[in-house]
Amino acid sequence: MNELVFSPTDFVAILNQTLEYAYPVVAIEGEIANFRVSRGKWVYFDIKDETSSLRCFGSVYMLPGPLEDGMVVRVTANPRLHPLYNFSLNLQSIVPVGEGSLKRAADLLRAKLEKEGLFDPARKRLLPYPPETIGLITSKESAAYADFVKVLGQRWGGLHITHCDVQVQGDVAPADIVGAIEAMNQLPKPPELLVVTRGGGSAEDLAAFNSENVVRAIATSRIPTLVAIGHEVDLSLAELAADKRASTPSNAAELISPDRKHVLAVLHEQATKLAESVSVQLKDARTSVAQARTELAVSLQRCYSLAQHVVARQKALLAALNPELVLRKGYAVIRTEGGSVIKSIKALKPGMQVTLQLHDGSARAHVDGAE
């Protein structure tokens, strides 16, 4: 039997070929040990169980968020034997698994993002109410989608929904959700409001909404955001970063739309109150007008009586000053032939023709002499 003899380089190459053929990509779950980040760029740690430990290597951009020793994670990686540094798993993705690790990962990320101010109440914007256009990011097949659309339709019609169908759980969910948020923000006419929602589930089901990329995408969205994940008791980091949080998909629909029935009832009540108020004001106005009318009549009557008295007095005085009354007493007006009044004897000459005007007629006369 011929014994195969390899050089170290050849043997490393053969082993890598074998690994690439048999296990190009492996998924391994285990606990993190010796976690460290080098130069802010590379991440190194061991993944281990009770008896074995494997070295992992990757880029920080693959991390779902801050990690630490003791957390249980599932890594997807290419197994490789390095010519100098021995065996390692070259990371493709890494996700925390198990409720404890997921919670711990979320806590670490929360602390980090809180420090950056992503959850600061001062960053929260007011949501349009009701928005005319809504960008809805959720799975088309989910109960969350059906509940949201149903409740919105029942409460207030006419709102335009642009839906983006995404995976809301699993490895692809974070990238899917981030892509949808970015796409909505880049629309030529973006919706007035973004609603990101999904129904309840296990901690692992909801993990996408605690991933750093999703939380950052929500926090930096130019469109105001409303996030409703899971049930009332579930609180994801995505909800903390949103402008507003709703407890459920149905609650999200309730928060952004008025209830048509309630609005109609309020309008009816206001219309009744308005009619009553107008009626009272009208009645008061009528009373005021009647009162003013009476006062005006009294005042005018007083003026009228005064004016009537003045006119009567002037009329009597005018009658008393009638020049014809003097003529009635026997006086006459002497006029020349031209009609001029003769006021002096000096104007009379013997032989003149004059006219005598009396109260009831006139007569012509001849002047025989004047003294």
Next chain:
Amino acid sequence: MLDELQSADLDIDKALELHKQGEKLVAELEKYLKNAENQISELKK
């Protein structure tokens, strides 16, 4: 007009003219008063 009618220097023709004008004026004022009386009656209804 009444003051002028009471003037001692007033010419008889001027006096007759003033008196005629005065009577016209009184008739006009009485017409106004009648109209005002009707309006006040209307207001009292």
